[in-house]
Amino acid sequence: MKVLITGANGFLGKNLRLHLSERKDVEVLTFTHDMSEAQLPGLVKDVDFIFHLAGVNRPESSADFTKGNKCLTEKISSAIVESGRRIPVVYTSSTQAACNNDYGISKLDAENALFRLKNEYGSAVYIFRLPNVFGKWSRPNYNSVVSTFCHNVSRDLPIQINNPDAPLTLVYVDDVIYKFIQLMDGADCDFSQEGFATVSPQYTTTVGALAEQIIAFKNSRSNLITEKVGIGLRRALYSTYLSYLPTEEFSYTVPQHGDARGTFVEMLKTPDCGQFSYFTAHPGVTRGGHYHHSKTEKFLVIKGSAKFKFRQMSTGESYELTTMAEKAEIVETVPGWTHDITNIGNEELIVMLWANEIFDRDKPDTYSCPL
Numbered sequence: 177m178k179v180l181i182t183g184a185n186g187f188l189g190k191n192l193r194l195h196l197s198e199r200k201d202v203e204v205l206t207f208t209h210d211m212s213e214a215q216l217p218g219l220v221k222d223v224d225f226i227f228h229l230a231g232v233n234r235p236e237s238s239a240d241f242t243k244g245n246k247c248l249t250e251k252i253s254s255a256i257v258e259s260g261r262r263i264p265v266v267y268t269s270s271t272q273a274a275c276n277n278d279y280g281i282s283k284l285d286a287e288n289a290l291f292r293l294k295n296e297y298g299s300a301v302y303i304f305r306l307p308n309v310f311g312k313w314s315r316p317n318y319n320s321v322v323s324t325f326c327h328n329v330s331r332d333l334p335i336q337i338n339n340p341d342a343p344l345t346l347v348y349v350d351d352v353i354y355k356f357i358q359l360m361d362g363a364d365c366d367f368s369q370e371g372f373a374t375v376s377p378q379y380t381t382t383v384g385a386l387a388e389q390i391i392a393f394k395n396s397r398s399n400l401i402t403e404k405v406g407i408g409l410r411r412a413l414y415s416t417y418l419s420y421l422p423t424e425e426f427s428y429t430v431p432q433h434g435d436a437r438g439t440f441v442e443m444l445k446t447p448d449c450g451q452f453s454y455f456t457a458h459p460g461v462t463r464g465g466h467y468h469h470s471k472t473e474k475f476l477v478i479k480g481s482a483k484f485k486f487r488q489m490s491t492g493e494s495y496e497l498t499t500m501a502e503k504a505e506i507v508e509t510v511p512g513w514t515h516d517i518t519n520i521g522n523e524e525l526i527v528m529l530w531a532n533e534i535f536d537r538d539k540p541d542t543y544s545c546p547l
Contacts, residue, residue: 179360180223182207182252183230187314188268191349192227192356202360213251220255220263225360228252228267231286233279233319241282249286253293264300265290266356266373271305291371302359302373304352311349311412312419321383322346322413325390326420340384347378348412379409386413393417397428401445401534437461438524450532457482457519457527464516465546472532473509475517477501480525485547486513494547501526514545 179196183189184206196202205219207230220226232244249267256263267290273283287303294301314320316327321344328335355375359365366374381389389403393414396402405414433440438456445451457463467489475484481500487493489512498520499505509515519525533541 177201177225177360178203178205178223179225179227180205180207180219181227181229182248183228184208186229187311188229188309188349188352189227190313191311191353192229195353195357213248216251217255217258220252221259221261223263226252226256226263226265227356227360228265228290231268231270231283233270238278241278242285245279245282246285246289250289253289256293256299257297262297262299264302264359265293266302266359267304269303269305269372271307273305302365303371304373304375306352306375307345307347307378309347309349309352311416314349314416316420322386322390322416323420325387326417329387329390329394330417330420330425331422335387337383337387340382340387342383344381344383344386345378346381346409347375348416350412351375351377377408379412381409389413390417399445400430400442400451401447404447437463445534450530451534453529453531454478455527455529457517457525459519459522459524461525462516462518465514466516466542466544467514468509468511468541468543470511471541472511474530475507475509476504476528477507478526478528480519480523481521482525482527483518483520484515485518486510486515487545487547488513489545514547516547 179202181189181192181204184193184204185208189206193204193206196204205223207216207219209230228249230244230248232240235241235244252265256265267286269283269287270280272280273287274280290301290303293299308320308322310320310322314323316323318324325335327333352375355373359373368374389410390413392403394417403410403414405411430441430443436458438458438461440453440455442451442453455463477499479501481498483496483498484507485494485496486509487495497507499507500521517525517527
């Protein structure tokens, strides 16, 4: 398949190009703002699908709205008719098309040109009135509050909030691109009652909540408490926030505690699923020698060899086991059993540790009881 992307160097264009570059069955042609509209017929006649993502939203004069949105779309429609082929088109319009302003009127005119192409010529047309699209490579301080907040917060720059309760409807760029590619591959499209293509999920939040969430991402490096970034809006926002980090912020240090036994390093804490750490022990060193009433832990030896010893605090029953890095074996501590771990090898022991709760100095649930 051969496809044409207009606005190929824009936010959506760059993301779409990257996704399509992963396909071996797609050849991409591009049309960018520095090219002549006279080149469009030659590009259009050879393609099987068009992603019309080009547009003007912050011109030097209002006349540029008409040229960059209405006129360009009409030229693409004419080029499709001239090609003699019913080439499908995905077009990124805007919710502003429902507004009576220069930008919205120009986007509405572009939509109408494509609807005429669909109704009079028979090309499949998918017009998306997208809300606020966010994700990697969106330009900050331009027209995306998400990208502006991510850029500024990651660089310790101020952000401006005029109304924290102002509502926001957001859609993530990867979800948009996924839908685009589905359509290219022939999938059915969901249309609104007004005839516009739809993409989901769409997220609702407020400007204030958005700012708080992005600031929390930044603070997680100091307090080590991660947000719930595995699904939904937080996942998409976290990915977006990280994409705005300057290269010198790609890494950061965490507290490291050392003594004669070795080192202990906390890596990550969660709001409700405990924390992750690692520790080392020199040859012959024993660590632990305590029990918990409720707290549990999982240990994974990733370097060296270790002996774990356990004793039941009520019955006195004892148990021990040895494990090593080559075994990839999880050792789990059990409430009510005192336990310790000894480096029985000749090299430094390194052990990953997960505890089911964040350590609370006021209620540590850790009681010394050597074995």
